[in-house]
Amino acid sequence: MRKKRNMHQLDRIFRSVMGLALIYLGLDGDALTSDVLSRVLLAMVGVFTLSSAISGYCSIYHFSGISTYKENKDE
Amino acid sequence: MFFYCFGVCTQMSYAFTGTVSRFKIISIYVTITIIAISLIAISAYKASAELEVLHEIDHMYSVYDALIDKSTVSYNKKKSLKKENYIASLLSNSKYKVYLFISGEVFKIDNYEFSVSDIEQSGLNNHGGYIARQDNIYTWSLISNSNLSKKLLVIHKYHSNGVNNLLLAYKNKLVIPAVFIIWITVWGSLILSNLIKQITLRKEEAEHLALHDPLTNLANRNLFAEKFDEIFQYSVRQQQSFCLAVIDLDKFKSVNDVYGHAVGDEILQQVAVRFQLVLRRYDVVARLGGDEFVVLLPDTDRTDGMKIYRRIYHELTNPYFVSGNKVSIGASLGVSFFPEHSRDMNELINIADRKMYFAKSRNGGIEVNGF
Numbered sequence: 142m143r144k145k146r147n148m149h150q151l152d153r154i155f156r157s158v159m160g161l162a163l164i165y166l167g168l169d170g171d172a173l174t175s176d177v178l179s180r181v182l183l184a185m186v187g188v189f190t191l192s193s194a195i196s197g198y199c200s201i202y203h204f205s206g207i208s209t210y211k212e213n214k215d216e
Numbered sequence: 217m218f219f220y221c222f223g224v225c226t227q228m229s230y231a232f233t234g235t236v237s238r239f240k241i242i243s244i245y246v247t248i249t250i251i252a253i254s255l256i257a258i259s260a261y262k263a264s265a266e267l268e269v270l271h272e273i274d275h276m277y278s279v280y281d282a283l284i285d286k287s288t289v290s291y292n293k294k295k296s297l298k299k300e301n302y303i304a305s306l307l308s309n310s311k312y313k314v315y316l317f318i319s320g321e322v323f324k325i326d327n328y329e330f331s332v333s334d335i336e337q338s339g340l341n342n343h344g345g346y347i348a349r350q351d352n353i354y355t356w357s358l359i360s361n362s363n364l365s366k367k368l369l370v371i372h373k374y375h376s377n378g379v380n381n382l383l384l385a386y387k388n389k390l391v392i393p394a395v396f397i398i399w400i401t402v403w404g405s406l407i408l409s410n411l412i413k414q415i416t417l418r419k420e421e422a423e424h425l426a427l428h429d430p431l432t433n434l435a436n437r438n439l440f441a442e443k444f445d446e447i448f449q450y451s452v453r454q455q456q457s458f459c460l461a462v463i464d465l466d467k468f469k470s471v472n473d474v475y476g477h478a479v480g481d482e483i484l485q486q487v488a489v490r491f492q493l494v495l496r497r498y499d500v501v502a503r504l505g506g507d508e509f510v511v512l513l514p515d516t517d518r519t520d521g522m523k524i525y526r527r528i529y530h531e532l533t534n535p536y537f538v539s540g541n542k543v544s545i546g547a548s549l550g551v552s553f554f555p556e557h558s559r560d561m562n563e564l565i566n567i568a569d570r571k572m573y574f575a576k577s578r579n580g581g582i583e584v585n586g587f
Contacts, residue, residue, distance in 0.1 A: 178393060205407050
C-alpha cells in the first residue's frame with residue numbers, strides 16, 4: 142500500500158536539519174554525551190526524523206490523525 | 217519570508233486544531249511521566265550516594281587489610297595493650313583514624329561519641345558501615361587478621377563529592393533518556409487520544425445507524441417507538457395533547473417502475489428534506505419502511521396539528537425535480553389525536569393507519585377520525 146504524504150514542506154526541512162543534527166550528536170562521542178545508550182537513542186530518533194523528512198510521511202502523524210500536508214495550498 | 221513562515225505556521229497550527237482536546241490527555245501523561253522520572257532520579261541519587269559511601273568503606277578496608285598483613289609479625293610479638301595501641305597509632309594518619317576495637321569502649325571523634333553498639337548497628341556490609349552525625353558522615357571499617365584476636369577500627373570523616381558530581385553523571389547518562397521518554401509519552405498520548413476518538417466515532421456511527429434510516433437519515437421504527445413512548449408518558453403525566461399522522465406516498469411504486477429505483481430513492485430523500493422544512497425542532501418524523509412515514513407532534517392540539525399536516529401535505533404533493541425529470545406524486549395522511557381518540561398508544565397508531573388507508577382509497581388527502 143502506498144503511503145500518503147502527511148508532512149508540509151517546511152516540516153520536512155525542519156526535520157531534515159533536526160535529523161542530521163541528532164545523528165551527528167549520536168555519532169560524535171564528544172559532542173553532547175559520552176554515554177552509549179544516550180547516543181544510540183539520539184541516533185535512532187535522528188534516523189527516524191530524517192527518514193520521515195525524506196519520504197514526507199510520518200507514521201506517528203498517521204496514527205495520531207495529524208497531517209500538516211493538507212494545509213499546504215502551494216502543492 | 218517572515219510572513220510566509222508565519223502563514224505556514226498558522227496553517228500548521230490549524231492542522232493541529234483537531235488535537236486541542238488532546239492536550240488535556242497529553243498534559244496528564246506528560247505530568248505523570250515527569251513525576252515518575254523525578255521519583256526515579258531521586259531514588260537514583262540516593263542509591264548513588266550510598267554506593268559512593270560503600271565504595272569508600274571498601275577502599276578503607278582494602279588499604280588497611282593490606283597494612284595489617286605487613287605488620288602482623290611485629291604485632292604478634294608485642295602482646296601488651298600498650299603495644300597494640302601503638303600499632304593502631306602507627307596506622308593512623310591525617311585522613312584515617314585507627315583504634316583498637318574493644319567491646320564496651322566509646323570512641324570520641326570531633327566531639328561526637330561513638331559507642332561500639334553504634335558501630336555494630338550501622339554496618340552496611342562485612343567490611344563496615346557509616347554513622348551520620350548532624351551534617352557529617354563517618355565511615356568506618358572493622359579489620360581483623362586471621363592471626364589476631366582483636367580488631368582494628370578505621371574511621372574516616374567522609375566528604376562526598378556532592379550533588380555537583382552526581383549532576384554531571386546525570387547530565388551524561390540520564391537527561392537524554394529522560395527527554396526520550398517524555399518525547400515517546402507525548403506521541404504515545406497523541407496516538408492513544410486519536411484511537412479513543414476513532415472508537416467513539418465508530419460507536420456513535422453504529423448507534424446512529426441502529427436508530428436511523430440510512431437512505432433518508434430520518435428516525436427508523438425503533439427510534440420512533442422509543443420517542444413515541446417517551447412523548448406518550450410525558451403527555452399523560454402533564455395532561456398534554458399530541459397529534460399522530462401516518463403518511464403514505466401515492467403513486468410512488470409507478471415512479472420506481474417508470475424512472476427506476478435511483479430516482480425513487482432521491483424522491484424519498486427530498487421527502488425527508490420537505491418534512492424538516494415544515495416540522496418544529498421537537499417534532500418526530502420517522503420512516504416506517506418503503507414509502508410510509510409517521511409524524512408525531514408533541515404538545516400540539518387539534519387546530520395547530522391540522523395546520524401542520526396540511527402544510528406537510530402541500531409540500532409532499534408539490535412536484536419533484538430529479539435528474540431532469542419533473543415527477544408528481546400524491547400523499548395520504550391518516551390522523552389521530554391524543555387524548556381525544558384514544559388513551560392507548562397502539563390504538564392511536566391503528567386509528568391513524570386505518571384513516572390513511574381510507575384517504576388512499578379516496579385518491580389521497582388528509583383523513584381524521586370522526587369526520
